Amino acid sequence: MSLRDPxxxxxxxxxxxxxxxxxxxxxxxxxxxxxxWWSELTHPYHVFSEKxxxxxxxxxxGGQCVADAMxxxxxxxxxxxxxxxxxxFIHTPxxxxxxxxxxxxxxxxxxxxxxxxxxxxxxxxxSFDSATDxxxxxVEFYEAGKIAAALCHGTAILAHTxxxxxxxxxxxxxxxxxxxxEEDYADNAVWIAGxxxxxxxxxxxxxxxxxxxLGANYIQAGLWRSxxxxxxxxxxxxxxxxxxxxxxxxxxxxxxxPTRRPRRSQQRDGCRRRTAxxxxxxxxxxxxxxxxxxxxxxxxxxxxxx
Numbered sequence: 001m002s003l004r005d006p007x008x009x010x011x012x013x014x015x016x017x018x019x020x021x022x023x024x025x026x027x028x029x030x031x032x033x034x035x036x037w038w039s040e041l042t043h044p045y046h047v048f049s050e051k052x053x054x055x056x057x058x059x060x061x062g063g064q065c066v067a068d069a070m071x072x073x074x075x076x077x078x079x080x081x082x083x084x085x086x087x088x089f090i091h092t093p094x095x096x097x098x099x100x101x102x103x104x105x106x107x108x109x110x111x112x113x114x115x116x117x118x119x120x121x122x123x124x125x126x127s128f129d130s131a132t133d134x135x136x137x138x139v140e141f142y143e144a145g146k147i148a149a150a151l152c153h154g155t156a157i158l159a160h161t162x163x164x165x166x167x168x169x170x171x172x173x174x175x176x177x178x179x180x181x182e183e184d185y186a187d188n189a190v191w192i193a194g195x196x197x198x199x200x201x202x203x204x205x206x207x208x209x210x211x212x213x214l215g216a217n218y219i220q221a222g223l224w225r226s227x228x229x230x231x232x233x234x235x236x237x238x239x240x241x242x243x244x245x246x247x248x249x250x251x252x253x254x255x256x257x258p259t260r261r262p263r264r265s266q267q268r269d270g271c272r273r274r275t276a277x278x279x280x281x282x283x284x285x286x287x288x289x290x291x292x293x294x295x296x297x298x299x300x301x302x303x304x305x306x
Contacts, residue, residue, distance in 0.1 A: 018113045019044060020105060021065050024066040029202060034068055037119065041099070042086040044119070046085050060104075071086070129156075148235070149249070150235075
């Protein structure tokens with residue numbers, strides 16, 4: 001996506017990533033058309049492309065996909081007007097064509113890819129329950145020891161995926177996803193604007209609540225704070241601002257770092273952009289590591305973020 005040389009070690013063996021976005025549907029709560037979120041596709045695509053990876057875009061049903069309006073930097077709301085990466089993607093015909101003609105998830109050859117990344121948007125909350133091919137492929141990646149990642153409302157996939165032994169994939173895992181505090185914020189915004197009556201919520205269910213019911217250790221960084229967590233080869237990002245943190249974990253995994261398993265605890269401090277994990281290295285020593293994002297240095301003076 002730029003003239004930058006990714007300096008690929010093996011040009012014949014590039015990493016291959018399957019990025020999944022949701023097909024358009026209609027919200028059962030608001031009646032509005034909903035889809036995927038632009039930045040949750042374009043930002044991972046940009047980072048992976050700059051590293052020289054091969055990427056292919058899929059959706060559960062294949063074909064043309066449509067984004068949530070407010071994720072479009074050209075939308076009159078101006079909500080995403082500062083998203084220059086998405087703006088460039090939308091106005092590059094070869095890239096826009098990837099969204100206009102997505103592959104079907106059922107056609108993904110797991111053996112041919114190194115990771116799957118499921119983007120969010122509002123549509124997954126209404127359609128991923130019936131996306132059985134996506135459930136199967138996500139589990140296949142996970143059980144093959146490959147990275148299985150989900151971002152924002154894309155983590156809705158975890159409410160429907162079971163391992164081959166019948167257990168929910170998310171059971172006993174430390175994960176994140178769109179937080180209740182963010183759902184509250186979104187509900188209040190539409191109520192104040194008079195777009196929905198106070199008794200109606202934007203989403204039919206909540207990721208934080210549901211994943212906890214299924215036995216997950218759900219953690220989050222606070223309202224609109226970018227955050228991602230890795231538990232083995234499962235990576236989850238909190239919301240649309242967490243794309244780069246989610247990808248940081250993929251880069252660490254592909255560099256063959258020690259297996260990291262997060263501590264079961266609710267912890268957050270004033271750090272704006274960071275990832276956190278408990279790791280057991282080859283000597284068996286458990287340690288807490290915190291990493292502040294390079295583009296948004298952490299200014300917290302808390303003990304866990306220095």
